[in-house]
Amino acid sequence: MMTGAVRWLFNCSAWNPSPSFFSFCLCLLPYSTQREVTRFVKFEDQKRSLVSRLMQHMLVHIFFKVPYKNIFILRTEEGKPYLEPCYLNESCPNLNFNVSHHGHYVALASETLCLVGLDVMVADADEHETPEEYIKNFRSCFTSLEWNNIISVGPDPNSLLDQFHRYWCLKESYIKAIGIGLGFDLQRAEFFFSDGNVWSDTACLRLGGIERTDWCFHLSHLNNGHWICVAKGPPADAVESFKQTLQVLDVDEATLTRALRGGNSFTELTIQDLIPHELGNPC
Numbered sequence: 001m002m003t004g005a006v007r008w009l010f011n012c013s014a015w016n017p018s019p020s021f022f023s024f025c026l027c028l029l030p031y032s033t034q035r036e037v038t039r040f041v042k043f044e045d046q047k048r049s050l051v052s053r054l055m056q057h058m059l060v061h062i063f064f065k066v067p068y069k070n071i072f073i074l075r076t077e078e079g080k081p082y083l084e085p086c087y088l089n090e091s092c093p094n095l096n097f098n099v100s101h102h103g104h105y106v107a108l109a110s111e112t113l114c115l116v117g118l119d120v121m122v123a124d125a126d127e128h129e130t131p132e133e134y135i136k137n138f139r140s141c142f143t144s145l146e147w148n149n150i151i152s153v154g155p156d157p158n159s160l161l162d163q164f165h166r167y168w169c170l171k172e173s174y175i176k177a178i179g180i181g182l183g184f185d186l187q188r189a190e191f192f193f194s195d196g197n198v199w200s201d202t203a204c205l206r207l208g209g210i211e212r213t214d215w216c217f218h219l220s221h222l223n224n225g226h227w228i229c230v231a232k233g234p235p236a237d238a239v240e241s242f243k244q245t246l247q248v249l250d251v252d253e254a255t256l257t258r259a260l261r262g263g264n265s266f267t268e269l270t271i272q273d274l275i276p277h278e279l280g281n282p283c
């Protein structure tokens with residue numbers, strides 16, 4: 001049995017499979033899951049979707065030794081993936097995970113007790129707008145404090161976009177940890193840096209005006225302007241539909257504090273890492 005936090009990263013832009021190898025990887029998954037991949041028109045989207053599903057299946061395969069074809073990952077009404085309750089047990093009562101894919105990367109984070117949310121962001125090149133014009137479209141997503149922090153980095157376009165994406169990742173990782181999806185009042189969750197350093201790698205949350213020390217957020221810079229944020233928090237904060245997929249909702253403070261510690265570094269995987277070992281090396 002594997003325990004603890006999992007943090008995986010896969011660089012899709014560096015993976016150029018032949019059509020036959022792509023089909024081989026796709027066929028590892030249950031048929032209904034394959035269709036979730038092939039519904040995308042662009043090959044880049046298919047690649048990200050396939051890697052996302054292979055990661056989710058590998059996680060369950062490693063934890064519970066279940067063959068890929070027998071793993072069915074369910075989704076809440078809001079779309080958050082979860083495991084069938086039969087997989088959960090005392091050593092991992094709340095095994096939950098989250099995936100994000102944007103730009104070059106697909107990433108997965110999982111936790112056995114606390115909630116986990118993940119977001120990857122990179123600038124989508126748009127030659128028609130300056131970074132300043134672009135970020136202004138999203139002004140209403142942020143509180144005044146957040147907006148001031150974003151623009152405090154000055155006019156340098158790269159710094160401005162970096163800071164904007166850091167804040168975007170913070171909001172999304174929280175939304176994805178609790179599983180709410182669309183419809184969250186983004187201004188309710190205000191992020192700030194306790195030491196006043198807007199480039200800090202840890203951020204704090206004020207929810208509805210109240211500081212929440214039972215949540216932690218870790219930001220990292222990947223290469224080529226990609227940012228990644230992992231959010232961790234108490235299971236009882238999940239939306240109703242996701243709460244029903246967990247076994248333990250009330251966690252005492254000391255246990256939660258331990259669960260929130262660490263798990264900040266990602267392991268970069270190769271495609272071989274996402275193929276069950278018993279199938280050998282088909283690459």
Ligand SMILES: CC(C)(COP(=O)(O)OP(=O)(O)OC[C@H]1O[C@@H](n2cnc3c(N)ncnc32)[C@H](O)[C@@H]1OP(=O)(O)O)[C@@H](O)C(=O)NCCC(=O)NCCS
Pocket residue numbers: 048049052053078079080081098099100101102118119120141167168171172175176177178179180181182183186
């Ligand atoms: C799914 C959602 C939560 C995130 O989508 P996104 O950022 O475009 O995409 P990401 O790549 O980060 O995440 C996609 C993954 O999230 C997971 N996901 C889907 N719905 C989810 C939900 N309700 N909660 C948590 N995770 C969810 C899935 O695993 C999905 O990947 P998969 O389909 O390959 O399995 C989307 O509903 C959303 O963006 N909601 C909030 C929008 C918003 O207001 N953002 C403003 C931030 S400032």
